[in-house]
Every structure is written in C-alpha cells, then in structure tokens.
Amino acid sequence: MNRQVKEIELLAPLTGPVVPIEDVPDPVFAGKLFGDGIGLDPLDNILVAPCDGTISHLARTSHAVTITTGEGAEVLLHVGIDTVELKGEGFTPKVKEGERVVAGQALIEFDPDYVARRAHSLVTVVAIANGDAFQIARRGSGMMQSGRTLLLTLVSTGHPAVSPTASDAERAAAIASTTTVSDPATGFTMTESTVAVATQVGAAAEARADVTLAHKGGLHARPAARAREAARKFASKVELHYGGKAASLNSIVGLLGLGAGEGANVTVVATGHDAHEALAAVIAELEHDAPAEHEQQSPAQAVSPAPRTAATSRPLEPNTLAGVAASPGVGVGTLVRWDDGDITPPELATGTPASESRALDKALAVVDDELKSTVHQASQRGAVGEAGIFAVHRVLLEDPALVDAARDLISLGKSAGFAWRESIGAQTAMLGSLDDTLLSERAADLRDIEKRVLRALGLSSPSRARDLPNEAVLCADEFTPSDLSGLDTSRVTGLVTARGGATTHAAIIARQLGIPALVAIGDALHAIPDGTMVVVDASAGRLEYAPTTLDIDRARAERARLASVREQNRKTSQLAAQTTDGHAVEIAANIATVNDAQVAVDNGADAVGLLRTELMFIHRPTAPTAAEHAESYQSIVTALQGRTAIIRTLDVGADKEVDYLTLPPEPNPALGLRGIRLAQVRPDLLEDQLRGLVAVQPYGTVRILLPMVTDVNELIRLRARIDELQREMGRTDPIEVGVMIEVPSAALLADQLARYADFLSIGTNDLTQYTLAMDRMQAQLADQADGLHPAVLRLIAATTQGAAKYGRWVGVCGALAGDPVAVPLLVGLGVTELSVDPVSVPAIKARVRSLDYQLCRQRAQDALALESAQAVRAASREVWPLD
Numbered sequence: 021m022n023r024q025v026k027e028i029e030l031l032a033p034l035t036g037p038v039v040p041i042e043d044v045p046d047p048v049f050a051g052k053l054f055g056d057g058i059g060l061d062p063l064d065n066i067l068v069a070p071c072d073g074t075i076s077h078l079a080r081t082s083h084a085v086t087i088t089t090g091e092g093a094e095v096l097l098h099v100g101i102d103t104v105e106l107k108g109e110g111f112t113p114k115v116k117e118g119e120r121v122v123a124g125q126a127l128i129e130f131d132p133d134y135v136a137r138r139a140h141s142l143v144t145v146v147a148i149a150n151g152d153a154f155q156i157a158r159r160g161s162g163m164m165q166s167g168r169t170l171l172l173t174l175v176s177t178g179h180p181a182v183s184p185t186a187s188d189a190e191r192a193a194a195i196a197s198t199t200t201v202s203d204p205a206t207g208f209t210m211t212e213s214t215v216a217v218a219t220q221v222g223a224a225a226e227a228r229a230d231v232t233l234a235h236k237g238g239l240h241a242r243p244a245a246r247a248r249e250a251a252r253k254f255a256s257k258v259e260l261h262y263g264g265k266a267a268s269l270n271s272i273v274g275l276l277g278l279g280a281g282e283g284a285n286v287t288v289v290a291t292g293h294d295a296h297e298a299l300a301a302v303i304a305e306l307e308h309d310a311p312a313e314h315e316q317q318s319p320a321q322a323v324s325p326a327p328r329t330a331a332t333s334r335p336l337e338p339n340t341l342a343g344v345a346a347s348p349g350v351g352v353g354t355l356v357r358w359d360d361g362d363i364t365p366p367e368l369a370t371g372t373p374a375s376e377s378r379a380l381d382k383a384l385a386v387v388d389d390e391l392k393s394t395v396h397q398a399s400q401r402g403a404v405g406e407a408g409i410f411a412v413h414r415v416l417l418e419d420p421a422l423v424d425a426a427r428d429l430i431s432l433g434k435s436a437g438f439a440w441r442e443s444i445g446a447q448t449a450m451l452g453s454l455d456d457t458l459l460s461e462r463a464a465d466l467r468d469i470e471k472r473v474l475r476a477l478g479l480s481s482p483s484r485a486r487d488l489p490n491e492a493v494l495c496a497d498e499f500t501p502s503d504l505s506g507l508d509t510s511r512v513t514g515l516v517t518a519r520g521g522a523t524t525h526a527a528i529i530a531r532q533l534g535i536p537a538l539v540a541i542g543d544a545l546h547a548i549p550d551g552t553m554v555v556v557d558a559s560a561g562r563l564e565y566a567p568t569t570l571d572i573d574r575a576r577a578e579r580a581r582l583a584s585v586r587e588q589n590r591k592t593s594q595l596a597a598q599t600t601d602g603h604a605v606e607i608a609a610n611i612a613t614v615n616d617a618q619v620a621v622d623n624g625a626d627a628v629g630l631l632r633t634e635l636m637f638i639h640r641p642t643a644p645t646a647a648e649h650a651e652s653y654q655s656i657v658t659a660l661q662g663r664t665a666i667i668r669t670l671d672v673g674a675d676k677e678v679d680y681l682t683l684p685p686e687p688n689p690a691l692g693l694r695g696i697r698l699a700q701v702r703p704d705l706l707e708d709q710l711r712g713l714v715a716v717q718p719y720g721t722v723r724i725l726l727p728m729v730t731d732v733n734e735l736i737r738l739r740a741r742i743d744e745l746q747r748e749m750g751r752t753d754p755i756e757v758g759v760m761i762e763v764p765s766a767a768l769l770a771d772q773l774a775r776y777a778d779f780l781s782i783g784t785n786d787l788t789q790y791t792l793a794m795d796r797m798q799a800q801l802a803d804q805a806d807g808l809h810p811a812v813l814r815l816i817a818a819t820t821q822g823a824a825k826y827g828r829w830v831g832v833c834g835a836l837a838g839d840p841v842a843v844p845l846l847v848g849l850g851v852t853e854l855s856v857d858p859v860s861v862p863a864i865k866a867r868v869r870s871l872d873y874q875l876c877r878q879r880a881q882d883a884l885a886l887e888s889a890q891a892v893r894a895a896s897r898e899v900w901p902l903d
C-alpha cells in the first residue's frame with residue numbers, strides 16, 4: 021500500500037520576484053552550500069514566517085533566522101547577501117530564539133534603503149538546511165506575495181531529520197574552503213578560521229608540505245588553474261605560501277601575484293577533514309610539468325584562423341577569414357582596432373549598490389557564456405591551446421580577488437563598471453610590478469576580461485575622439501549601436517567583428533550607413549595586428565588580411581563598379597517599382613528616427629514599412645508620455661511628406677533592453693515578456709504609446725503594427741482598445757492595425773489573424789530565430805540562421821495564403837527583404853511590400869524591375885521543396901544572378 025507522502029508548504033516570506041538559487045549573487049548560496057533553496061528580490065521590508073514552527077536560531081546580527089517545522093525541516097531565511105557585515109544595523113528582530121511562530125508572522129523588519137546601500141545585494145535566500153532529511157518537490161516562480169503565495173513544497177527524504185551535527189559541520193568546512201565570505205552569525209559558521217572549523221568539525225586537520233614548482237616559466241595561469249581544479253575536489257581549504265605572501269587556491273589572480281617562478285620552493289597548506297588528500301592532489305599538480313601548450317602566448321597570438329566558410333562553401337584562401345555578411349559591398353583599408361581605446365566608466369553609481377551588483381553579475385554571466393562558446397569552438401577545431409587560454413579566462417571571471425574587490429567598491433557607491441575596472445587595475449598593476457616578463461604578460465589576459473565585462477555592462481570606448489586614417493576598416497569584438505551612430509562615414513570603408521550576427525541592431529545600422537560589414541568572424545580576428553591592410557568582401561563573406569597589391573587593386577575596382585551601379589540605381593529610385601510583366605511591389609524603408617525618415621525619402625522609399633519605436637524608450641530616464649510619443653511620430657510623419665508610416669508599438673525584451681523598466685528577471689527572455697506581451701506587466705507603456713499614435717495628423721498617414729503577436733486574442737483585445745481610444749479622442753475614421761508575423765504560430769494562424777488585421781508584416785529576423793530555434797544573437801549560428809531556409813519560406817507561403825483569404829496584403833520588414841537573393845522568392849510567394857534599410861531602397865527597386873513575376877511564382881514554389889537554405893540560395897542565384 022502506498023503511504024501518502026506528507027508535504028510541507030512554505031509561503032513566500034517577502035513580496036518580490038523569485039531568483040533561482042543558482043542566480044543568487046553569492047557563490048555560497050548559489051552553490052547550495054547552505055542547502056537547496058530559492059531566492060527572492062524583496063519589494064517589501066518585513067520578513068515573515070513561511071510556515072509554522074519554532075525559531076531554532078536567530079543570528080546575533082538579526083539578518084538571518086532559522087525556523088524548525090513540526091516535521092523537523094530546518095528553514096533558513098537569510099536577508100540580503102553579506103549582510104552579516106552590517107553588524108545588525110538596519111535590522112530589527114521581531115521574534116526570539118525558542119519562540120513558536122505561525123505562518124505569516126513577522127520575523128525581521130529591515131530598512132531596505134540602508135541595507136541596499138551597504139550590502140552586496142538585497143536578494144533574500146530561503147534554504148533548507150537539513151537537505152538530507154527534506155528535499156524540495158516544487159518551487160514557485162515569478163512574482164511572490166508575502167505570506168500568501170506558495171514558494172516551496174518540501175517532502176521528507178525518509179532519512180530522519182537530525183539536528184545540525186556531523187553533516188552541518190562538514191558543510192561548514194566546505195564553506196570555509198570554498199569561499200572568503202565570513203558569516204559567523206548564522207549558526208552555520210561561515211568562518212575562514214580553521215580553528216573554528218576544527219573545533220566544530222572535531223576532525224579538521226592541517227597538512228603542509230614544501231614543493232618545488234616544475235612548470236616551465238613558474239606558476240602561470242594554466243598551472244594555477246589546474247592546481248585550483250585539483251583543490252576544488254576537496255572540502256579542505258588550501259593555500260600557497262611563498263616569499264612571505266599567501267594566496268588561496270581559489271584565486272588565480274592571488275596565485276599569480278605570488279610571483280613564484282620556475283623552480284621556486286612554495287609551501288602548500290591544506291586545512292580541513294580531508295587535508296591530506298587535498299594536499300597530495302595539489303602537490304601532484306604542481307610537481308607535474310604539463311606540456312606548455314600556448315601558455316606563453318596571449319590569446320590573440322594563440323588563436324588560429326577558424327576554418328569556417330560562413331557565406332559560401334568555397335575553401336578559404338591563405339590569409340583569409342570567413343564571416344557572415346551583415347552589410348553588402350567591398351571595403352579596402354587599414355585595420356583599426358575600435359575596442360582598444362580605454363573605456364572609462366562613470367565613477368559613481370546611478371543605481372543602488374544592489375542593482376549595480378546585479379548588473380555586474382549579469383555582465384559576468386554574459387561574458388562567461390561568450391567564453392564558453394569560444395572554448396567549445398576552439399576545442400572542436402582541435403585548438404587545445406586556444407581553448408585552454410579562454411578556459412582560464414572563465415576561471416578569472418569568478419576569481420574572488422577580482423569579484424570581491426569590485427563588490428567592495430560597489431558597496432561604497434561606485435558604478436559596476438568603475439568597480440570592475442579598478443579591481444582589474446589593482447591586479448594588473450601588481451602583476452606588472454613583478455620582475456617576471458611572463459607574469460607581466462598575464463596582465464593582458466586581465467585587461468581582456470576587463471574589456472569584455474565592461475562591454476557586457478553596455479560601456480564602450482569614446483568613438484568620436486579617435487583619429488582615423490582615410491580608409492579605415494574598423495574591427496571590434498562587437499559593435500554596439502551607439503559605437504556606430506557617431507562614425508565618420510567618410511573614412512570608414514568597412515566593419516568587421518568577431519561576434520554578432522546579420523540581424524543584430526548594429527548590423528542593421530551598418531546597412532543603413534551603407535558600410536560593408538562582415539560579422540561573426542570569430543576570435544581569430546583579434547590575431548590580426550592593428551594597422552594591417554585588409555580587404556573586406558562582405559558579399560562573399562571574406563576578410564583578406566595582408567593582401568597583395570593585385571588583390572587591393574581588384575578590390576578597389578570592384579568597389580568602384582559597385583559605386584557606379586549604386587549611382588545608376590539612384591537615378592530611378594524615386595519611381596515606383598514593378599516587374600517586367602507589370603506586377604507592382606512597394607519598396608518601403610525601415611527607420612527609427614526622423615533623420616532616417618529623411619534618408620528614406622531621399623532614397624526613394626515609397627513609404628515607411630517599419631518604424632522601430634524602441635529608440636524612443638532607450639537612452640532616457642523614464643518612459644515617454646503620450647504627448648512625447650505624439651510629438652515624435654508627428655515629426656516623422658511630417659518628414660515623410662505624405663508617405664504612410666507603419667509604426668510598431670514597443671518591442672523590448674530579449675535583444676532590446678530598456679534599463680528603467682526593471683522587468684522581472686527571466687531565464688529565457690527571447691521567449692518571455694517581450695513585444696506585445698509586455699503589456700501584460702506594463703499596460704501603461706502601451707496605453708501611452710497608443711494615445712500618441714492615435715493623435716497623429718493627418719488621419720490615414722499612420723498604421724499601427726503590433727509585434728510578437730501569437731494569436732487573434734491579443735489582436736482583438738488591442739484593436740478594441742484602439743477603437744475605444746479613438747472614440748475618446750474624437751476620431752471617427754478607422755486606423756489600420758497590422759500584426760507582425762514573427763513567431764511560427766502567427767504564420768500558421770495567418771488566416772485567422774487576417775480576419776481582424778488590415779495587413780500582415782513578416783519579421784523574418786525573429787521568424788527565422790523561432791522557426792529554426794537559433795538565437796539571432798548567437799554568432800556561432802549566424803551563418804545557419806538563414807531566412808531562406810525552406811521551413812521559413814513555407815511559413816511565409818502560409819502567411820500570404822492565409823492573408824489572401826481575407827484580401828489582406830503582406831509585407832516583409834525583416835532583413836530578408838533587403839537580400840537581393842531573397843527578393844525574387846518573396847515576390848513569387850505573394851509578398852507585395854518589401855521594407856528595407858533606407859539606403860538599400862534603390863538597389864531593391866532595381867532588383868524588382870529586373871524580375872518576371874510569373875517566373876518568380878513558379879520558382880518560389882520549387883524552392884519550397886528544397887532541403888536547405890544553401891540549396892535555396894544556390895537555386896535563386898542561378899535563375900537570378902546578382903550584378
């Protein structure tokens with residue numbers, strides 16, 4: 021007979037969004053050293069009991085409390101991170117040890133402003149201290165309401181619940197060995213003091229031994245990382261002593277700082293119950309001279325060109341790297357490393373220490389992900405040395421010597437960027453002062469991660485202050501849109517990046533500027549020295565470095581030819597485009613600002629097919645008011661001189677972030693509250709925007725476009741709201757409302773959507789991402805995430821067929837519309853509007869004029885039966901060769 025398992029329900033002790041335990045900004049909690057649990061980012065200031073029980077422990081400093089339930093589960097509640105250091109300031113206990121409490125009863129009151137200013141983070145952790153006896157069966161997600169929402173459900177493991185004895189003591193030893201955080205007040209003795217651990221564990225031992233370093237060149241990053249790995253397998257804390265200094269094996273930076281060269285005699289000291297085993301493992305690592313691999317090289321020197329042939333399958337010529345074309349054309353010039361300039365973050369934080377600390381965590385996680393994929397790519401190519409170097413960079417990212425120093429500065433009110441730069445600066449200065457060239461060179465590794473993290477924090481070097489040669493090919497890890505907005509376009513002949521993709525917003529800007537751009541080249545790009553002459557053949561997906569004079573002459577000739585074709589196209593750009601057999605196609609422009617509107621008009625755009633309104637929300641302290649919206653749209657409509665504008669409502673989330681929106685953290689933002697779904701949590705933003713849109717004069721010039729629609733429900737609801745607003749604002753004429761087809765469900769339900777929408781506009785950037793399950797921001801997938809994939813084409817066909825049932829027209833406003841190889845197929849599938857970057861309008865009009873519509877229709881149907889994007893591209897190029 022099944023015995024019913026009794027469940028213990030824990031209510032949220034605070035109001036606020038859930039933070040998964042792995043994301044709690046403290047390695048001790050995230051590593052579950054206090055037990056499995058969950059975090060909450062508090063929005064209120066009273067910690068309440070999540071269940072009935074007895075207060076078995078109240079921290080002396082009142083920042084943490086443990087409740088033991090009737091069943092014996094020990095529930096630790098820890099307010100904020102590193103709050104023991106506040107020594108009780110800002111906390112008022114509401115209960116005493118030994119007191120019985122009921123669920124919802126106040127336990128600790130705290131001053132959120134005071135604590136947030138001084139602690140690393142306000143994130144509060146609920147952890148099950150005796151995980152051997154109770155485990156978590158279910159956990160809540162999203163927003164929690166204090167004392168009301170179910171946070172965790174526990175079940176007994178069947179092992180008897182015991183009071184903290186051996187296992188807790190071991191946990192204490194483990195904590196002491198893996199962290200520098202000290203928190204003697206929680207009852208779980210997070211102490212660095214080996215005496216305290218020994219006393220509590222009763223079995224702690226110290227073991228020490230001298231060892232001569234066998235590694236060529238001494239204790240450098242790779243051997244230090246390996247020794248750290250060896251030590252991590254044990255609970256004991258291990259230190260290295262040399263020249264009167266000591267460093268924990270946890271900290272690569274600390275180990276490098278010892279300056280222990282080849283043949284140096286160092287002392288290894290291990291403390292904990294498995295000290296002898298830990299000591300033996302670390303010594304074995306230090307005495308073993310592993311092959312030097314690329315230890316002596318900087319990452320840039322070590323990387324070998326990635327044998328990727330992104331744009332075509334031709335083999336690579338020598339001195340050539342492959343990339344993904346983000347903006348077509350050919351550029352010749354001197355390579356200028358754009359991201360080498362110093363990034364100077366503002367010293368003072370704009371947010372609270374808690375929010376700066378979170379920003380740093382987020383940036384570290386982003387960089388860690390990037391490095392992880394670089395290591396993976398390098399290992400797949402067999403580039404062991406390169407993989408090893410970047411693997412060490414990942415270890416440096418979590419180095420307590422760097423991260424803790426940065427957090428200290430953040431707690432003093434400094435910005436995350438400033439704190440990170442200072443913390444790296446202190447270590448590079450120390451390494452630079454050592455009398456060892458190899459160690460001084462390791463400073464370059466630190467500078468590399470410094471820049472990566474600063475970039476991930478959204479900071480970049482001041483671009484306008486740079487002196488550029490007459491012909492400059494700018495090279496960066498990745499350009500941010502703001503890097504490109506101030507470029508001197510008369511000197512920049514090409515853009516090349518190690519990362520990025522063809523649909524990132526920086527790529528979109530490059531196309532708007534008409535500068536050839538090649539992205540996703542990989543880290544091999546950074547191995548090309550600054551000042552090298554290069555040829556960027558973006559259309560062929562190739563970057564040639566150190567080309568011959570003949571190569572340069574050929575590239576210049578091709579550039580001149582393309583310029584003359586452009587000039588020809590410009591002459592007819594103001595005329596409407598139709599195929600040779602008289603089928604009209606509207607060529608519209610994608611814009612974001614009033615300046616773009618002017619460029620669109622100058623280039624002959626028939627209309628604006630997509631106004632991305634995100635720019636109106638970014639780079640501001642607060643969201644725009646309805647009046648500000650109306651003013652912005654009005655100025656754009658006026659600049660369009662009678663042309664219509666399709667204005668898309670706010671599409672933030674995923675690749676488009678707006679700082680002040682403080683949306684709940686999401687594990688997978690591309691699948692979360694983005695686009696129209698944002699209105700579920702911030703209806704006010706959409707409401708103001710719709711009011712602004714409805715106010716624009718003259719009527720009929722504006723069409724509203726809703727992003728990320730998945731089915732008719734969202735459309736019907738918003739349509740009704742727009743009608744209501746129109747009535748309120750005294751407008752009687754109808755305003756056209758369209759939906760973006762960006763997710764497969766919308767394409768499949770196009771007929772249903774067409775019933776309620778006036779038009780459909782296909783966003784091929786997202787439609788490709790969601791159909792192929794390939795992140796549009798993922799550089800490694802950039803060449804595969806191709807909108808000409810037959811699966812995407814079939815969804816486009818489904819859209820035009822669905823729309824035809826209700827006589828609606830279909831446009832394409834994703835990057836595919838501006839791809840000359842795709843244009844004949846899109847037209848053949850029944851798309852009647854192509855919205856492209858303003859500068860591409862003349863070329864796309866010329867392309868349409870060269871086509872026979874009937875042939876397009878036939879060949880588009882054939883393309884649906886092909887098996888890959890490459891096959892579709894090849895077939896299109898064969899029927900409709902490019903200029």
Ligand code: PEP
Nearest residue numbers: 783784785786833834835
């Ligand atoms: C798209 O997804 O294709 C699109 C046009 O929208 P965005 O690139 O702004 O996401």
Ligand code: MG
Nearest residue numbers: 762783785786
């Ligand atoms: Mg989109």
